[in-house]
Every structure is written in C-alpha cells, then in structure tokens.
Amino acid sequence: MVWSPFRRRRTAPGLPLPGRCASGRHVLATERLLLFTPRTRLDVVAALAASADAEAQRWLGTQADEVVPDAGIRRALLAWRPAGDDSRRIPRALAEPYTPAPDDPLLLVCVRRSDLSYAGALELQHRAGELGGWLAPGCRGQGLGGELFRAGLELAHTHLGLVTVRAGAEPGNTASRRALARAGFAPDQGPRRHTLPDGRVVDAVWHRHDTAAAGRCH
Template sequence: MVWSLIRRRTASGLPRPGRCGPGRHVLATERLLLFTPRTRLDVAAGLAASADTEAQRWLGTQADEVLPDPDTRRALLAWRPAGDDGRRIPRVLAEPYTPGPDDPLFLVCVRRSDLSYAGGLELHHVTGEMGGWLAPDCRGRGLGAELFRAGVELAHTHAGLVTVRAGAEPGNTASRRALARAGFAPDRGPARHTLPDGRVVDAVWHRHDSTAARRCH
C-alpha cells in the first residue's frame, strides 16, 4: 500500500519524499505530504489554513499575513497544488516561490488521499523553535501528531538540530496532546510569550531531543 501511494503521488507531479534539494525539503507521514512551497499558491493556501478565528486565537499571526476574508480562504483551500488537478490557476498564484536563505523553514502540507491543502509547518532553524497548524477540515482527525512528527524529522534529520522546542498556551489542549503523541516532553521556558500580533499569553513548553541529528543533502 505504501509503495502504491508513493507512485501515485510521484505521478501527480508533487515532490517525492527523500528528494530534497538546496533550500527545499520533502517529508511524508502516513496521511500527509509536506514540502517547501513551489508556487505562490502553495504559500497562500498554507497561510489560508491558519487564518480562521479559531486558529488565530492561538497563533496570533501578524495582521498583514492573515487573510481576513473567509471566501478567499475557502477558495484558496479548494485548489490543489499547481498542475495536480487539471485546472489552470491565475498567473499570479502560479509564479514560482523561492525561500530566502535566512527565512524560517516553511513546509506546506497536503493530504495524500486527495491532494487537498491541509496546513503548514514552520521551523526556525536558528532558535530550534517549531510551530504548525491544520486547515479547519483537517482538525480533530489525529493529524496534529503526524504534523509534529514531521516537524521532528525536519529538525533532526534535515536541519541538523539536536533539540527542537514548541510552545503553546496552557488551554490549547489539542496542540499539547498532539505534541505529546509526537514524542515531545515537557520543558522549561518563559512563562509568558509574545505572539507576532503583540498579544502576551501564558506559555508552556515542550522539547524533543535526538542524539543522531544530521542534515539532508
């Protein structure tokens, strides 16, 4: 079953797990495929997955990076990665995307079952801090643990980090449970955290360590 899924996803034109390139990474879990965005559509859909009120309660993204219109968010999430559903996307969204050398590592994720956009994962490879989110239709399905396990793999076997950390508010039980299922352990850290939008919130911290960290090619 695993091999047939890999062949199907390769045939679709999506990046292939294990085939990383300079500044670009690809990972797979049982139900998710995560990769460095190839187009502006990948970036926009990844951000749309986190722009609803429920997600922003916890993420606090800067206002200029949030898509406030729910119809726009739904439209972006209804697309499939460029070229993989037969539709011709608008030229501005089809433009290639190249991450900057100092940018955090950002991976968009899609569901392997239908290639729909499922969320995003971000790793600050200097500080070792990780964050992630799922699109509204993907929440409550156990995908959070898969997303954070992919973050662990990205940190330890792609970015060469010995330790990766993640913070959450005490009341964000869904994220904290997903981190625990992904193998994270409680960690010490600042009791208060400032979100990108300026809100200061209570924080609890989690960490995952590896004695065999390495970088991919």
C-alpha cells in the same frame, strides 16, 4: 522516527517526492500527509489561509498582513490543489514560482496524500530550533496534529541536524499540547509569558524533543 513506506502511486507524479530534497528545499511524508517547501505563491497563500480562521488565530496571533481575512477567499484557496497537479488553471499571479529567503523561518506546506487537498503547514525557526504548525479547519480533530509535529521533528533532526527542538503553546490549547505529546515531545522549562507576532502577550508552556542521531539530508 519510523515512517510508513511512501507509496508513489498515492501521490500525483507532479508533486515532489520524499528523499528528493534540494538546496533550501525539503520533502517528507507521514502516513496521511505530504510536506514540502512551497513551490508557488499558491502554496504559500493556501498555507496562510489554513490558519486564518478565528479558532486558529486565537492561538497563533499572526501578523495582520499575513492573514487572509475573507472566509470566502480562504475556502476558495483551500479548494485548489498544488499548481500543476489538477486539471484547473490557476491565476497567473498564484502560479508564480516561490523561492524562500535564506533568513526566513523554514515553511513547509502540507497536503493530504489521499486527495492532494491543502491541509496546513509547519514553520521551523531553524536558528532557534523552535517549531510551530497548524491544520486547516477541515483537517482538525482527526489525529493529524501528531503526524504534523512528527514530520517537524524529522525535518529538524534528520534534515537540518538539530539536536534539540522546542515548541511552545498556551496552557489552554489542549489540542496542540496533545498533538505534541503524541509526536514525542516532553514538557520543558521556558518563559511563562510569550509575545505572539500580533503583539499579544500570552501564558506559555514549553515542550522539547532531543535526539542523539541528528543528521542532514542530501
């Protein structure tokens, strides 16, 4: 994958920089997005808030205890900037450091590089090599989905050493399927039915991306 050069001046100095990955933590960038392993609880709950509206949950089916149900709270969370990167003091509970568990799916929160607003997240089941992602309501319909999934491929192929990455979607989820195609995914065979985290069973189509040059970040 070829990315636009990352310009440090476009990102607040407190945010992590691409190329500065650490053990269990990753950072990468696209033209308009910065993606990184959550540093605080705010990063995590903002990522969940970005996917908790009815439109997103129609496709994602997140477990009820991971959904932010109140629309006002979701808007408030998405109005914050990553902790320490704007002038406001966030509640102490949300400022607590976040440490990912080794067996959890790999989560990267993403922000817009232009204004540092929370934009969505990537989730990679690294043992199965399956990728998912979502965008906040205000970030949809702008071509960011392709960037998000291209970042997911970079994460999987060049940070984690995965040769093959797969992604599933419902046949009617044309926005996600187009974004996967723009990212370079090709149609693949897979189970025709899929069980979402909330227990719903849906139709599924599958996509995959392979590389001959897998590697790992430092």
